[in-house]
Amino acid sequence: MITFPSDADSIAYARSLIRTIADYPKPGVQFRDITPLLADGQAMQTVAEALISQANSEFDVVAGVEARGFIFAGAAAAVCGRGMVPIRKQGKLPMPAHRLAYDKEYGHDALEVSPELEAGMRVLLIDDILATGGTLKAGAELMRLAGAELASIGVVMELQGLGGRTVVPETKALFSL
Ligand SMILES: O=P(O)(O)OC[C@H]1O[C@H](OP(=O)(O)OP(=O)(O)O)[C@H](O)[C@@H]1O
Numbered sequence: 001m002i003t004f005p006s007d008a009d010s011i012a013y014a015r016s017l018i019r020t021i022a023d024y025p026k027p028g029v030q031f032r033d034i035t036p037l038l039a040d041g042q043a044m045q046t047v048a049e050a051l052i053s054q055a056n057s058e059f060d061v062v063a064g065v066e067a068r069g070f071i072f073a074g075a076a077a078a079v080c081g082r083g084m085v086p087i088r089k090q091g092k093l094p095m096p097a098h099r100l101a102y103d104k105e106y107g108h109d110a111l112e113v114s115p116e117l118e119a120g121m122r123v124l125l126i127d128d129i130l131a132t133g134g135t136l137k138a139g140a141e142l143m144r145l146a147g148a149e150l151a152s153i154g155v156v157m158e159l160q161g162l163g164g165r166t167v168v169p170e171t172k173a174l175f176s177l
């Protein structure tokens with residue numbers, strides 16, 4: 001497994017950059033805005049390396065969920081020299097190989113992946129946030145549908161009280177909010 005030196009202070013610094021916007025995108029939601037973290041080079045390096053270090057199994061490729069998951073999956077893949085596979089919302093890939101429809105809080109959606117994700121590949125699945133867990137559960141199922149091996153699931157932050165930990169219990173998070 002690949003590990004980078006990281007310390008609690010650096011993770012705490014990255015956590016401190018998350019901005020909370022009340023009542024966005026709808027009343028009652030505390031939106032956790034990653035934009036300030038993205039703009040900070042030190043925090044981005046810390047997070048990318050820590051996402052790799054917390055993976056508990058060997059992996060061949062990093063997969064990220066559209067859209068915010070792409071950012072961290074791409075950065076994490078680059079720091080460890082692995083490729084990145086985008087998991088896209090339906091209709092965005094010119095050559096989808098696998099599709100998985102899933103229910104969301106309001107309606108339905110589907111995720112797709114291209115043939116670059118080959119059967120037998122060991123995947124580190126990355127997203128920015130674990131909230132209700134619906135997105136990562138669907139992403140994980142899509143990986144298995146493609147015949148890939150889910151080596152580990154990692155997020156930058158877990159939002160407590162929304163049930164995601166129950167839905168995708170194997171997820172590793174750098175910090176909780
Ligand atoms: O655990 P869940 O309840 O599924 O929520 C987490 C998902 O919600 C956000 O994505 P969103 O669908 O808002 O898309 P975006 O990345 O394009 O902003 C976030 O980036 C996660 O993918």
Ligand SMILES: Nc1ncnc2[nH]cnc12
Nearest residue numbers: 029030031032033129131
């Ligand atoms: N509260 C929240 N803040 C930011 N992204 C989210 N995705 C799902 N819930 C979210």
